[in-house]
Amino acid sequence: MxxxxxxxxxxxxxxxxxxxxxxxxxxxxxxxxxxxxxxxxxxxxxxxxxxxxxxxxxxxxxxxxxxxxxxxxxxxxxxxxxATPAIDHSVHLLRALRTKGFPVFALTNFGDEIFSRAQKHYTFLQEFDQFYVSGEMKLVKPDPAIYAALETACGHTPDSLLFADDRIENLDAAVARGWQTHHFQHPQGWADRLVSEGVLTRDEATWPDNKKDKT
Known part of the structure; x- marks a missing residue:
């Protein structure tokens, strides 16, 4: 899919x-x-x-x-x-997806109050199309209910969703619902996955500092 x-x-x-x-x-x-x-x-x-x-x-x-x-x-x-520092290459990927008009969501275990503060401190956290924040939803990953709530709200079928998380248990819960997943270990691996899925081109997915290294 x-x-x-x-x-x-x-x-x-x-x-x-x-x-x-x-x-x-x-x-x-x-x-x-x-x-x-x-x-x-x-x-x-x-x-x-x-x-x-x-x-x-x-x-x-x-x-x-x-x-x-x-x-x-x-x-x-x-x-x-x-909670520092920002992972700059990942932020670049978020923004590259948004630039292409590709829907990008956040699904995070995060207190609602501190998430609001974090959005001011890390302004890129304001840039998602939709936010699914555990503190607001009163549900945390890997509870299947938080995945079901996202599916209902976002309007996309589970098999059309690609989810990156660093915790295997959170990914296993998503796979059980039919989501496509990526185990995040390094932003380059995430960039490679987005390219392989045809979501971004190699140039779009490359962190600008890496481009400079090759010039």
Whole structure:
């Protein structure tokens, strides 16, 4: 089936999301490992992704673990240092698709409040044709219901959707519904897939800095 719409995850597809890397730099790898062993911070973040209040959820977790209170609060207070940098080549691909008038959607596990802030910080997050944000929908990947909701809203058949995500479990859930998928590991691989599907030409998919390297 020909691709009719392209769907981007955001974390580790358009923006690097590496909390462990942030904490390694702030408190050292040994203490970070100790903290993450004691506290499931990713599960805390899942509560935010499900629509929990951004500050209250994180500060509430911090209050439960006084030993790590200051460190946990960094997840809220310094969030943009956890979610950085933008993956420039992926942003280029998003914009190349939009330039061609190709429908591009976001399907992301993201708190609704912090997503609004992120759209101001990373303005390319305003550029999708449609947004499917877990915090607004009160559903998270890989729950089949979030995929079904996108299908209903977007008007395209499942087999005409091409979805890029960095997490295999999210892709498996999409495949189960008949979507076409791409396991995102590097933007060049995503660019190659878009070219192979005939969605972009090789020139359109090439990051400008790479073109400069060849001149």
């Amino acid at each position: 020909a691709i009719k719409a392209v769907i981007f995850d955001i974390g580790n597809v358009l923006i690097e999301w590496q909390p462990e890397r942030f904490y390694d730099a702030e408190i050292g790898e040994t203490r970070r490992r100790e903290m993450f062993a004691e506290i499931d911070l990713h599960d805390m973040n899942n509560d935010v992704d499900l629509g929990g209040n951004f500050r209250d959820t994180i500060y509430g977790a911090a209050d439960k673990y006084p030993k790590w209170r200051d460190e946990i609060r960094m997840w809220h207070d310094r969030w943009f240092e956890l």
